[in-house]
Amino acid sequence: MQLKLSNTLSGKKEIFVPIDENNIRMYVCGPTVYDRAHLGNARPVVVFDILYRVLKLLYNKVLYVRNITDIDDKIYNAAKSKNIDIQELTEENIKFFHDDISKLNVLDVDIEPRATEHIPDMIQFIEKLIENNNAYLSNNHVYFDISSFENYGKFSKKNLNELKEGARIKVAEIKKNQMDFVLWKPVDKNFDFGWESPWGKGRPGWHIECSAMSDKYLGEIFDIHGGGIDLIFPHHENEIAQSCSIKKMQTMANYWVHNGHLTLNSIKMSKSGGNSFTVNEFLEKFDGEVLKLAFLTTHYASPLNFSLGMLAQAKNILDRWYNAIKDLKLDKFSTISQDVLDAILDDLNTPKAISILSKMVDNINKGQIAEAPALVGTCRRVLGILMKDPVDWFRNVDLQKEEWIKEKINQRAIAKDNKNYQLADDIRNELLRAEIVIEDTANGTIWKNKF
Numbered sequence: 001m002q003l004k005l006s007n008t009l010s011g012k013k014e015i016f017v018p019i020d021e022n023n024i025r026m027y028v029c030g031p032t033v034y035d036r037a038h039l040g041n042a043r044p045v046v047v048f049d050i051l052y053r054v055l056k057l058l059y060n061k062v063l064y065v066r067n068i069t070d071i072d073d074k075i076y077n078a079a080k081s082k083n084i085d086i087q088e089l090t091e092e093n094i095k096f097f098h099d100d101i102s103k104l105n106v107l108d109v110d111i112e113p114r115a116t117e118h119i120p121d122m123i124q125f126i127e128k129l130i131e132n133n134n135a136y137l138s139n140n141h142v143y144f145d146i147s148s149f150e151n152y153g154k155f156s157k158k159n160l161n162e163l164k165e166g167a168r169i170k171v172a173e174i175k176k177n178q179m180d181f182v183l184w185k186p187v188d189k190n191f192d193f194g195w196e197s198p199w200g201k202g203r204p205g206w207h208i209e210c211s212a213m214s215d216k217y218l219g220e221i222f223d224i225h226g227g228g229i230d231l232i233f234p235h236h237e238n239e240i241a242q243s244c245s246i247k248k249m250q251t252m253a254n255y256w257v258h259n260g261h262l263t264l265n266s267i268k269m270s271k272s273g274g275n276s277f278t279v280n281e282f283l284e285k286f287d288g289e290v291l292k293l294a295f296l297t298t299h300y301a302s303p304l305n306f307s308l309g310m311l312a313q314a315k316n317i318l319d320r321w322y323n324a325i326k327d328l329k330l331d332k333f334s335t336i337s338q339d340v341l342d343a344i345l346d347d348l349n350t351p352k353a354i355s356i357l358s359k360m361v362d363n364i365n366k367g368q369i370a371e372a373p374a375l376v377g378t379c380r381r382v383l384g385i386l387m388k389d390p391v392d393w394f395r396n397v398d399l400q401k402e403e404w405i406k407e408k409i410n411q412r413a414i415a416k417d418n419k420n421y422q423l424a425d426d427i428r429n430e431l432l433r434a435e436i437v438i439e440d441t442a443n444g445t446i447w448k449n450k451f
Contacts, residue, residue, distance in 0.1 A: 003015070003055075003058060003345050004346055005347055007255045007257070008232060008258050009253075014255070018223050019223055019254065022061055023063065024059045024061065025062075025065075026062070026226065027222060027224070027225050028044060028048045028065070028066045028225075029044075029066075029226070030069065032069040032074055033090045033094050033097060034089070036093060036097075036100070036279070036280055037097045037278060037280075038278050039264070039277060039278075039282070040262050042100070043228070043259050043262050044227060046104060046295045048226050050344065050382070051226070052109075053384070054348070057336075057382070063110050064109045065112075067114070067115065067210060068113070068114045069206065070116050071209065076188070076193065080191050096280070100279040103288030104288045104289075105385065105387050106384060107384070111217050113217065115204070115213070118213050119204065123204075125242070127198065128246050129242065129246060132246065134149065138174045140185075140199065140202070141182055141185050143181065143182055144181050144183055144207075144238070146179050149245050151241075151244070152179075153237065155236065156237045181234065182205040183204065183205050183242075184203070184204055184208075185202050185203060185205065187202055187203065206235065207235055207239055208242060210235070211242045211243045215252075221247070221254070223254055225239075226259075228258060231258070232258060240252060258301070259301065260299075260300065260303045261304070263304070264306050265305070279291070284404065287396065292383075293317060294313075296351070296353075296354060296383065297310070297314065297350070297351055297354060299348075300348050301347070309433045312434045316435075321361050321379070321386060322388075322393045322394065324361045324365055326390035326391070328376075334377045334381070337356065337357075337378045341378070353383070357379065361375065405431065409431075409445045409447065411427055412427040436449065
């Protein structure tokens with residue numbers, strides 16, 4: 001069995017050939033914990049969980065490292081605005097992150113390094129870059145000199161001249177090049193947070209964190225580096241420049257795998273745009289398996305246009321699958337469908353896998369019970385769904401859904417009392433997208449499933 005992956009490094013779908021088949025190594029960029037995890041954080045968690053599961057099926061030893069960025073300007077600004085300690089903020093959001101993703105039935109990663117625990121490694125990394133003339137000190141900052149790395153821009157296929165022309169920062173006095181990026185920055189005089197270094201008290205830049213941590217746990221070159229497509233530039237481009245400048249190699253990982261953008265109702269998610277939603281907000285309305293399956297209905301490398309309608313459809317699929325196995329003993333099922341596995345091996349083609357699984361459910365409903373062990377085993381071991389007892393599934397999911405609907409109806413009633421008819425219409429449409437139809441009667445508002 002051969003695994004194929006879309007490799008950003010080559011721009012092609014390639015057969016995965018490990019460096020050492022007895023020690024597969026994968027690094028994925030994790031969340032920046034300035035707030036609760038949003039949907040954009042959840043998609044790569046789900047995508048790379050599937051890849052991790054497949055790798056563990058194929059190989060005896062797989063080391064999966066996913067970092068936590070607990071040093072960043074967003075964290076710094078969030079703590080400053082809330083007037084709380086940075087560690088208090090990050091510890092709370094790390095706990096929230098773990099709580100949220102646990103409900104998505106993802107496997108624990110092997111190592112989850114935090115940036116704050118690896119400051120000495122980053123300082124050592126920066127010192128080597130300075131020694132190699134890849135970095136320089138200016139105005140109490142340390143910058144990476146992109147002109148020292150001849151392949152800069154090659155990975156992300158960026159035209160450096162165009163990037164320079166579009167750069168907003170024109171402070172040539174402190175940088176050799178407008179595109180040079182920071183490796184170390186001094187503390188803010190109004191917020192004394194940082195670590196002592198050869199260049200004064202300060203904190204590392206974002207990009208150096210992943211270079212230092214991946215090198216520490218996976219070595220100078222490893223198999224797979226993953227993350228969202230938005231990280232290709234500048235984050236992953238800069239990681240490559242840093243790491244390869246020290247190692248004198250062409251790349252730090254052989255396969256670069258990126259999941260596509262996530263939009264909400266065709267609009268890019270953003271806090272400023274008012275359409276950035278946390279994972280927890282959706283988990284209050286839907287079971288984690290519903291959210292996970294909704295992600296998997298679109299190929300990981302493609303853009304995902306998320307909507308409540310998509311969640312409703314995913315729930316309907318799971319209802320049908322759970323209903324097909326409700327009278328079966330699930331604990332003995334551990335076989336895997338070869339057809340589904342073949343689909344997953346072909347660049348994690350989860351939409352095809354779901355289609356095959358749905359056909360298996362059709363057959364089970366027609367009396368072909370022999371397909372049930374492979375259905376359950378495949379879902380549990382490869383996708384991390386159908387993990388619940390069907391009785392519990394229907395009881396918990398229906399109660400959760402009903403509570404959410406009642407809350408929406410109550411919010412709509414308040415909006416109407418306040419003569420906010422636009423909000424009332426928006427709530428009705430939100431319910432309709434979730435395939436819930438409401439009707440105002442003399443005895444109050446009632447609801448029913450659209451189908």
